[in-house]
Amino acid sequence: MDFASDSFKALRAILCILNEHGKLTETRMRSLIFILSELVMFLNGNTRLTFESTNPTIQNEIGLRDRQKLLREHNIIAxxxxxxxxxxxxxLPKQSTSIVNNHLINSNILIWKPDISLISILHETEINTIDSQQQDIYLDEKNEILAWQTVGNLCYRILTLSQHGYRKNQVTLKMI
Structure with missing residues (x-):
């Protein structure tokens, strides 16, 4: 429950910054990708995320409904x-998922800096107090596009995993 609550707060803080500035710094982008990756692993039963697979499968079905419910209750899906x-x-430019995944494997966008890798989930206040020199660094255009494609990929994985095995008499998310 703490994980979902902390994830909600961190995502809310990042979304506020995104809505206010229209862009994220490198540190905040890495934080967003990390949080989304953790959410995928949370839904997938703590199985490590790989970008080689475009078809996310549930590795641990036990407790999946409880994890799905937790994400919905904390408005993370919203x-x-x-x-x-x-x-x-x-x-974003339209590209196939396989092209994005190939770029991800060869990119350093997913290589975490030591100060970021130590933070499991950033609290709202921690996001705002990260070293001010790092806060002002933005990704170049190519890496920014790649990072946002990664974010989109992770978001769709979260949505796919959050509806897996969901009851038939309730609304199903339709992927575009």
Whole structure:
């Protein structure tokens, strides 16, 4: 429950910054990718995330419904939709998932700096107090596009995993 609550707070803080500035710094982008990766692993039963597979499978079905319910109760799914509806995501060039995954494997966007790797989930206050010199560094255009494609990929994985095995008499998310 703490994980979902902390994830909600961290995503809310990042979304506020994104809505205010229209862009994220490198540190905040890495934090967003890390949080989304942790959410995928949380839904997948703590199985390590790999970008080689475009078909996410549930490795641990036990407790999946409880984890799905927790994400819905903490409005994390609503935040995922807010990320996907952001102007940054909608303005991305259209590419196939396999091209994005190939770039991810060869990119350093997923290589965490030591100060970021120590933070499991950032609290709202911690996001705002990270070293001010690092806060001002933005990704170049190519890496920013790649990072946002990664964010989109992770968001869709979260949505796919969050509806896996969900009861038939309730609304099903339709992937575009």
């Amino acid at each position: 935040q995922i939709f807010d990320i996907l509806n952001s102007k940054v995501i909608s303005n």
